Amino acid sequence: MPSDARTATLRDAVGLGVAVGLYGIAFGAAAAGAGLDTWQALAMSALMFTGASQFAMIGVLGAGGGAFSAVGSALLLGTRNTVYGVRLAPMLAPRGWLRRAGAAHWVIDETTAMAVAAPDRELGRLAFWVTGATIYLGWNVTTLIGSLGAAALGETAQAALDAVVPAAFLALLWPRLQRSAREPAVQRRVALGGAVVALVLTPFVPAGVQVVLAVVAVALAGRPRTTAAA
């Protein structure tokens, strides 16, 4: 059983890396479209390494936004990685500043989702490091491909990539809504609330901000009731 679980963790991590790699092509292409040269697109994937923040930043730059709003939108979306880090710290327990500094760079949506979904702490750590390494490699390689190949990417391929992105987030969300999850009914209400708040705010706030506001709104709405229940 333990080796089965290990194999499943490795397979899922590599599968996720490949899938996210597709997304990296889209980022590279979009970065080129927003006026970033290949080195700047690569620097973002290597140094920022948090997809939603990267997309938010080039979205603002591509729309003609200023330096302040470009950085601000990336940071706003980056705040959720702080929450993820809080969640992961007890599992990873990175000893010493060097390990912590290294682990921190790979705290993103996908590594957190994979680590948290793992059946125990040991597999959670394995899932974090393997997923992080796979995605880091894939994300940087495909950013390069996307940036160089932006002009060659046809409209139909772009439409396919656009459809893959929300499907990937849905696939990550799915297990949280199933009966086997902790408090699935609350998870479903929270998910529905997050989606509705984000869509309602979309026309009124800068791109990317509605996602952060949706999470904050849902977290605040859930807090008093949950404290009373606890």
Added chain:
Amino acid sequence: MSTGTLWAVVLVGSLGCYLLKLAGLSVPAAWVERPWVTRVVEFVPAALLAALVAVQAASSGPDLVVDGRLAGLAVAALALALRAPFIVVLVLAGAAGALVHVLTG
């Protein structure tokens, strides 16, 4: 925006995002273990992922948009309900999105 300014935006944004990640791992355990914190953190990913699904599937900048991405999302949901593997879900969603694009021109 000049190349130099663009580089500054990229590097400052990257440093800021990294420090936000590092801050999360550096919070003392006692703070993390408060019941309401663990409770809120337990539900943040569901809110976040659902918000990302909604925004990525149905918006373009400030506009709400209906296009092939919603068809892809519906196909993905069906595939997930049938317990299809992650990669299969993504391939089917991509194919649906491309098909809608081809059909609607």
